[in-house]
Amino acid sequence: MVSSFNNQIPQALTEESQEVVKDFDKLDTDAKLAWFYLVYTEMGESITRAAPNAAEPELAPTLVQDYLKLSDDEQLQIMRDIVDKENTEYSRTYGALKDNNQLLVWYIWAEEMGKSVVGMPNDYTPSDNVKSLLSKIQNLEFEGQMSVFRTIVNQMGYSNVKPIETQAQTGKTSSL
Template sequence: MTYTLNAPAVSSVGLATPVSSAISAFKGLATDEQLGLLWVLYENMGRAITPAAPGAARLQFAEGLLAQVRDMTPSEQLQFMRDLVERNSTPATRAYGVLTNNTKLAFWYQLAEAMQAGTVIPVPSYYKLGAAGIAIFGQISKLDFNQQITVLRQVVVAMGVDPLA
């Protein structure tokens, strides 16, 4: 269930359907297309992500994992991201799995910042989002900001492996 603060009362069904539909569509993409769509979302709303992630203040819990990723080779960094999406159990994906929901959102923001800075493998300049990814981006773009953050948060929360589960 999704709630929007300071908004008129709206049926949770009206909010949940487009949000859950966008989440399902996102998860239906192939691994690299999910990573590409995350990049496009970062490029379009990245600056708004950290203020929307209250756990960002606790990002120090993810700093060790971020440093570990920066120390990987580019191919290892890409494999780490793929392993997160595919929920493959590795020490790094399990370390991600214990982060809080908001810290996971902030982690992806920091990861994208590192990609942009060149300290983590960037998305190739020739990369083009496929038709399905473009459609899902359009679907997410039509949501209000709180719903967009909810979609993004739910997508990244589902990634990795929770070793305590």
């Protein structure tokens, strides 16, 4: 598997998209999952659909084929663990993927929600914060939406891979 790049560097570059990411980070775990569900139900309408062909689904069989066979409770716990960056098998697998593949995992899960993936409870009512955040992502252009999605998905999952220190940090030149 390929490890994610340095997720300390935000991909959400505009102030507006960085604000969306900051607001997302303030949500609790289940509100984040609800927001993702609502975002994906809006895709193709007011939210631009990510291009699944930019990813490599064969790199995520545990998070796709294996995951779809689990119970609703197990699936929900795995989603929570990934959002919370817990050190679990599924969260480590997710954390080792590049952002396009992480986006693909959420896309596949969203496409299967209510079928082979646990769906949203029928009596769920989104909080004002979730509604506000949904409105903000809808108002962004395609590039802004994608930078927000990439930043958010890349912050999730567990990885103990640390970025390589730069020459400025170490004071040493690389030797090749």
